[in-house]
Amino acid sequence: MFDTTNYLSGISIDSVLMSFQNNRLEVLLLKWKGANIWTLPGGFIKRDESINSAAKRILKERTSLDYIFLEQFYTFGDPDRRNKVQLDSLLRMIDADENIACWLRQPFITIGYLSLVRQTEIEALPDQFSENCTWFSIDNLPELIFDHEQIIGKALAQIKLKINYLPLGLTLLPQNFTMKSLQQLYETVLGKQFDRANFQKKMLKLNVLQRTGTQQSGMSHKSPFLYKFNKKKYSRLVKEGIGYI
Amino acid sequence: MFDTTNYLSGISIDSVLMSFQNNRLEVLLLKWKGANIWTLPGGFIKRDESINSAAKRILKERTSLDYIFLEQFYTFGDPDRRNKVQLDSLLRMIDADENIACWLRQPFITIGYLSLVRQTEIEALPDQFSENCTWFSIDNLPELIFDHEQIIGKALAQIKLKINYLPLGLTLLPQNFTMKSLQQLYETVLGKQFDRANFQKKMLKLNVLQRTGTQQSGMSHKSPFLYKFNKKKYSRLVKEGIGYI
DNA sequence: CCAAAAGTGTTGTAAATACACCCATGC
DNA sequence: GCATGGGTGTATTTACAACACTTTTGG
Numbered sequence: 216m217f218d219t220t221n222y223l224s225g226i227s228i229d230s231v232l233m234s235f236q237n238n239r240l241e242v243l244l245l246k247w248k249g250a251n252i253w254t255l256p257g258g259f260i261k262r263d264e265s266i267n268s269a270a271k272r273i274l275k276e277r278t279s280l281d282y283i284f285l286e287q288f289y290t291f292g293d294p295d296r297r298n299k300v301q302l303d304s305l306l307r308m309i310d311a312d313e314n315i316a317c318w319l320r321q322p323f324i325t326i327g328y329l330s331l332v333r334q335t336e337i338e339a340l341p342d343q344f345s346e347n348c349t350w351f352s353i354d355n356l357p358e359l360i361f362d363h364e365q366i367i368g369k370a371l372a373q374i375k376l377k378i379n380y381l382p383l384g385l386t387l388l389p390q391n392f393t394m395k396s397l398q399q400l401y402e403t404v405l406g407k408q409f410d411r412a413n414f415q416k417k418m419l420k421l422n423v424l425q426r427t428g429t430q431q432s433g434m435s436h437k438s439p440f441l442y443k444f445n446k447k448k449y450s451r452l453v454k455e456g457i458g459y460i
Numbered sequence: 461m462f463d464t465t466n467y468l469s470g471i472s473i474d475s476v477l478m479s480f481q482n483n484r485l486e487v488l489l490l491k492w493k494g495a496n497i498w499t500l501p502g503g504f505i506k507r508d509e510s511i512n513s514a515a516k517r518i519l520k521e522r523t524s525l526d527y528i529f530l531e532q533f534y535t536f537g538d539p540d541r542r543n544k545v546q547l548d549s550l551l552r553m554i555d556a557d558e559n560i561a562c563w564l565r566q567p568f569i570t571i572g573y574l575s576l577v578r579q580t581e582i583e584a585l586p587d588q589f590s591e592n593c594t595w596f597s598i599d600n601l602p603e604l605i606f607d608h609e610q611i612i613g614k615a616l617a618q619i620k621l622k623i624n625y626l627p628l629g630l631t632l633l634p635q636n637f638t639m640k641s642l643q644q645l646y647e648t649v650l651g652k653q654f655d656r657a658n659f660q661k662k663m664l665k666l667n668v669l670q671r672t673g674t675q676q677s678g679m680s681h682k683s684p685f686l687y688k689f690n691k692k693k694y695s696r697l698v699k700e701g702i703g704y705i
Numbered sequence: 706c707c708a709a710a711a712g713t714g715t716t717g718t719a720a721a722t723a724c725a726c727c728c729a730t731g732c
Numbered sequence: 733g734c735a736t737g738g739g740t741g742t743a744t745t746t747a748c749a750a751c752a753c754t755t756t757t758g759g
Binding site for chain 3: 740759
């Protein structure tokens with residue numbers, strides 16, 4: 216059972232797990248027990264852990280992943296970010312113990328974390344408050360609790376802002392990928408098109424990609440090369456800023 | 461007197477007030493009463509206000525400034541970010557009421573805010589815990605409490621990261637300034653030199669500067685032009701990213 | 706006249722862009 | 733053969749960096 220005294224009160228963590236599937240950015244959402252409303256995976260901070268390790272722990276509980284890209288991006292602290300009527304009805308749904316309910320009714324600020332992941336590597340599990348979890352395209356989100364839609368929006372803005380300092384390719388694409396899919400990733404994130412030939416030349420010039428073979432597509436055209444990242448070179452590049460897109 | 465029940469517990473705000481003086485970046489620090497140790501201006505969040513307005517209010521209490529550049533940049537939540545021995549000795553210095561002392565001894569996370577200001581427009585005031593305040597060059601800081609040096613470091617990193625999205629010139633330089641001082645600002649922040657002629661050409665091409673006359677320098681050389689920003693054009697540019705430095 | 710620093714111009718190189726061409730594949 | 737999409741080459745334009753030249757000012 217959840218013992219509130221082990222945790223910092225008034226502070227939560229919400230994580231935006233972002234993936235790239237079917238040429239779309241998708242986020243993982245949990246369906247609240249008994250209600251047709253969704254939430255970001257989140258949790259609370261133990262008294263003796265840092266917020267960063269709390270975020271890591273929470274994510275591991277949901278995804279079993281140990282080493283993933285995870286980064287704090289913003290703290291949300293509007294006093295009415297959690298609609299009281301909605302909160303009450305949600306607490307009723309889960310039949311919350313009065314002690315816990317009272318604890319949850321305090322004002323809460325939440326620290327937003329961004330995680331970049333591959334769906335294929337994750338078997339996501341619901342938590343104590345939710346009954347299942349699914350990936351949603353970010354431009355087709357269901358009804359979300361509280362300010363969680365705003366949190367996703369801010370996460371997306373952060374990705375665009377830090378795009379030259381994020382290992383998008385390494386975290387979001389499969390190990391082996393085509394140049395086209397890399398291009399589509401950047402086109403989707405930035406919402407603009409690139410010239411195919413020039414994109415390829417830029418990427419190869421960065422000197423972080425290596426060919427691993429060709430994709431047997433069965434399509435009526437030349438089969439494209441597959442690439443993978445040279446991880447060392449790529450992380451060094453990302454640290455200094457790709458500065459190329 | 462400070463009534464702890466009005467405030468969220470376990471959460472504070474610390475602001476890095478950054479200015480540009482004598483070709484150096486300087487931050488405002490407050491000297492703790494009776495101790496030779498300094499802190500960032502900070503405060504706590506009232507139960508009914510957002511963290512952003514709390515940051516604004518706290519800054520106004522210190523500087524009397526109403527409209528200034530203020531932006532959240534990171535939340536610090538290491539459980540041992542506040543050294544207990546140091547905290548106790550600091551509480552003794554200010555003769556803290558036992559109620560307040562107890563409240564302050566809880567684990568605290570702090571939300572870091574960055575503010576870009578002109579020293580000339582500010583008459584900074586110490587708060588209830590401090591006896592005076594001064595500007596310090598960021599590469600010559602005094603002893604700081606807790607993790608405040610780390611907070612300043614992160615603020616600086618944030619400035620470098622977002623440099624194309626921050627109105628550095630408008631917030632840090634006097635209304636009328638020379639091209640040289642604008643260049644020195646960017647050189648100081650980024651820690652690298654630019655070619656004088658090329659810098660001037662780039663800046664003028666951005667189409668956000670207008671000449672307002674010349675500086676009567678009394679120096680034995682040509683007197684430089686003075687410039688000011690076209691604020692509308694400049695804010696539009698900053699929003700999209702200057703992308704030019 | 707000279708030194709110092711500001712303003713402007715020139716030139717060579719590098720990068721970004723647009724687009725053309727060829728290649729492999731399945732029908 | 734042809735449509736489709738992948739890979740590569742080229743020409744043009746644009747940007748960048750280095751540096752030279754000119755101007756103003758005080759001594």
